[in-house]
Amino acid sequence: MTRAVLSLGSNLGDRMATLQGAVDTLLGGPGAPAPVAVSPVYETAPVGGPDQGAFLNAVLVVDTAGTPGELLARAQDAERAFGRVREVRWGPRTLDVDVVSYGDVRDDDPDLTLPHPRAHLRAFVLQPWLDADPLAELPGRGPVADLLAGLVAEDTDGAQELRVREDLGLRLPGGEGR
Numbered sequence: 076m077t078r079a080v081l082s083l084g085s086n087l088g089d090r091m092a093t094l095q096g097a098v099d100t101l102l103g104g105p106g107a108p109a110p111v112a113v114s115p116v117y118e119t120a121p122v123g124g125p126d127q128g129a130f131l132n133a134v135l136v137v138d139t140a141g142t143p144g145e146l147l148a149r150a151q152d153a154e155r156a157f158g159r160v161r162e163v164r165w166g167p168r169t170l171d172v173d174v175v176s177y178g179d180v181r182d183d184d185p186d187l188t189l190p191h192p193r194a195h196l197r198a199f200v201l202q203p204w205l206d207a208d209p210l211a212e213l214p215g216r217g218p219v220a221d222l223l224a225g226l227v228a229e230d231t232d233g234a235q236e237l238r239v240r241e242d243l244g245l246r247l248p249g250g251e252g253r
Contacts, residue, residue, distance in 0.1 A: 108137035114203030
């Protein structure tokens with residue numbers, strides 16, 4: 076089994092229902108990864124792209140026997156199941172699922188770069204990941220806690236600001252979760 080990290084985001088429609096549906100879809104069916112942890116849900120401003128509404132973001136930590144490509148295919152299937160359309164880069168979306176890391180794998184494959192090439196620059200990935208796994212490390216970059224501390228220190232204009240949504244929580248199969 077390999078430990079993998081998936082970042083989830085939604086800023087269209089019923090964002091919370093979409094995130095829960097993504098968790099259920101990603102962890103259901105044949106060959107599904109085993110859940111390890113799910114982060115709290117955060118509300119965040121969009122980073123890059125056109126003017127758009129706020130995102131709900133979370134991180135899902137899993138153990139998988141599948142390959143990185145199989146995990147990517149599962150993520151893309153979940154996006155399609157929730158109506159993801161790729162028309163505008165970094166535009167609004169019903170669901171975005173990114174494979175952030177897959178064990179210690181480092182790969183520059185254009186279809187699935189591992190670890191995610193911008194994960195170390197995104198508080199909306201690092202903070203939920205740190206919540207889900209306080210000892211997390213981003214391969215080739217170091218401890219997630221250190222990466223997040225560096226981002227916060229550099230964020231003088233509040234562009235990386237995020238707010239935990241205590242009123243929302245994702246459930247893992249079997250009722251576990253926040």
